[in-house]
Amino acid sequence: MFNKIKYRTELTLLKIxxxxxxxxxxxxxxxxxxxxxxxINNIIGLVLTISFANLIPVSTxxxxxxxxxxxxxxxxxxxxxxxxAIIKTVAEGYENIxxxxxxxxxxWGMWGSLCLIFVAFYYLFKGNSLFGYSFFIAAxxxxxxxxxNTYLHILAGxxxxxxxxxxxxTTRIISSLTLILVLFISDNVLIILLAYFLPYILSNILFGxxxxxxxxxxxxxxxxxITYIKHLSFLNxxxxxxxxxxxxxxxxxxxxxxxxxxSIASAPSSKLQSFFGIIPELSLPKYTEQPIEExxxxxxxxxxxxxxxCATTVVVYVIAVPFLFKWFLPQYMDAIIYAQxxxxxLIWYPLALLSRVLLAKEATRFMxxxxxxxxxAQLTIMLLAIYFYGxxxxxxxRIIISIFSYIVTYYYFxxx
Numbered sequence: 001m002f003n004k005i006k007y008r009t010e011l012t013l014l015k016i017x018x019x020x021x022x023x024x025x026x027x028x029x030x031x032x033x034x035x036x037x038x039x040i041n042n043i044i045g046l047v048l049t050i051s052f053a054n055l056i057p058v059s060t061x062x063x064x065x066x067x068x069x070x071x072x073x074x075x076x077x078x079x080x081x082x083x084x085a086i087i088k089t090v091a092e093g094y095e096n097i098x099x100x101x102x103x104x105x106x107x108w109g110m111w112g113s114l115c116l117i118f119v120a121f122y123y124l125f126k127g128n129s130l131f132g133y134s135f136f137i138a139a140x141x142x143x144x145x146x147x148x149n150t151y152l153h154i155l156a157g158x159x160x161x162x163x164x165x166x167x168x169x170t171t172r173i174i175s176s177l178t179l180i181l182v183l184f185i186s187d188n189v190l191i192i193l194l195a196y197f198l199p200y201i202l203s204n205i206l207f208g209x210x211x212x213x214x215x216x217x218x219x220x221x222x223x224x225x226i227t228y229i230k231h232l233s234f235l236n237x238x239x240x241x242x243x244x245x246x247x248x249x250x251x252x253x254x255x256x257x258x259x260x261x262x263s264i265a266s267a268p269s270s271k272l273q274s275f276f277g278i279i280p281e282l283s284l285p286k287y288t289e290q291p292i293e294e295x296x297x298x299x300x301x302x303x304x305x306x307x308x309x310c311a312t313t314v315v316v317y318v319i320a321v322p323f324l325f326k327w328f329l330p331q332y333m334d335a336i337i338y339a340q341x342x343x344x345x346l347i348w349y350p351l352a353l354l355s356r357v358l359l360a361k362e363a364t365r366f367m368x369x370x371x372x373x374x375x376x377a378q379l380t381i382m383l384l385a386i387y388f389y390g391x392x393x394x395x396x397x398r399i400i401i402s403i404f405s406y407i408v409t410y411y412y413f414x415x416x
Contacts, residue, residue, distance in 0.1 A: 037165030042271040044176045049267045051180045053329045056187040062256025064189055065263045069247030071138040077112030078146050079105045081232030083153045084359055090157025094222035101150050104226055109143030133190055141197035148204035151211045158215055167207040175199040231364050249386050250394060258391050265338035276349050287360035292416050295357055306350035314343050338395045345402035354413040366412040374405040
């Protein structure tokens with residue numbers, strides 16, 4: 001009986017794989033862990049969003065998101081490209097990267113902390129103690145918040161998605177439950193920020209020490225790996241700043257309430273995107289090993305068929321949004337139309353596979369040019385759109401930017 005079920009399952013996977021022209025058994029084996037993890041993480045994320053929407057004032061949530069937007073700008077000093085670079089390095093067999101990578105990220109992250117300290121003193125000088133002390137907290141957390149999850153990228157490079165999912169999901173559960181508990185007892189932004197940063201950092205310290213004992217890592221170290229981490233992070237600088245600037249621009253031009261509405265409207269589609277992002281994440285180690293001619297031949301039909309699946313999901317989501325907001329986010333009914341529109345770019349999200357190919361093939365010059373072109377376009381479009389059309393301008397601007405960025409990425413992909 002078991003053998004019969006196993007045979008039928010494998011036959012079904014082969015048929016699905018033949019339709020999408022991909023190794024569906026690899027995705028089913030490794031992706032099942034990531035899919036399960038994303039399901040847990042997204043449920044936690046949605047519960048967290050609902051908690052923020054219902055437990056604290058709208059203006060307080062907008063202020064919190066503004067602080068994190070400013071933090072996000074200076075977090076680029078922590079080498080935001082480290083994760084993808086580490087996955088690629090480990091997939092190539094250079095596995096002795098943990099300590100050098102963490103040391104480098106923390107060292108560079110200190111510069112971001114220094115910038116946030118200056119921002120904190122600026123707000124204190126202006127008489128805004130809430131923002132001043134908030135940025136002191138962010139400055140203390142910056143060098144460690146992302147660097148200490150380096151072990152997760154090593155596990156991904158080793159294709160140990162089972163361990164990666166277990167530890168990351170547990171970390172998210174601990175940090176999110178702590179944050180939700182704090183929201184029940186306080187709407188103080190300083191306490192909320194401590195609950196956001198501290199449990200995540202401590203959990204990564206704890207689980208990182210456990211996780212690396214469960215995998216065998218060789219002593220091979222590629223001196224170029226650290227340089228590649230820096231290069232890849234440098235490529236992300238402009239785009240990373242511009243993404244975080246969305247929240248800053250909305251807060252400064254429209255105020256904290258509008259930023260809160262925008263953040264709530266963005267949350268569901270962001271969770272869906274993380275589900276869809278499993279395939280690009282899984283593809284990086286595979287594309288590192290495959291010749292570019294083989295990838296080019298097969299990737300576009302895969303993207304087209306995956307886009308059909310995404311489009312179907314988006315239609316269902318758009319229909320469901322009004323009911324979901326009415327049940328769970330009644331304070332944010334004005335965000336419904338924005339949430340529906342922000343789901344549109346998910347239809348062509350499978351094109352993200354193209355950027356993973358560029359990353360796998362170390363096309364750093366192309367990636368820099370893509371980042372520069374799309375970031376300038378994004379900053380220009382968002383500034384003009386928000387200034388003239390308010391929140392609707394921000395939403396439509398994001399859709400336009402998404403289309404433009406994938407056109408640019410496809411152009412450079414064809415040049416590989």
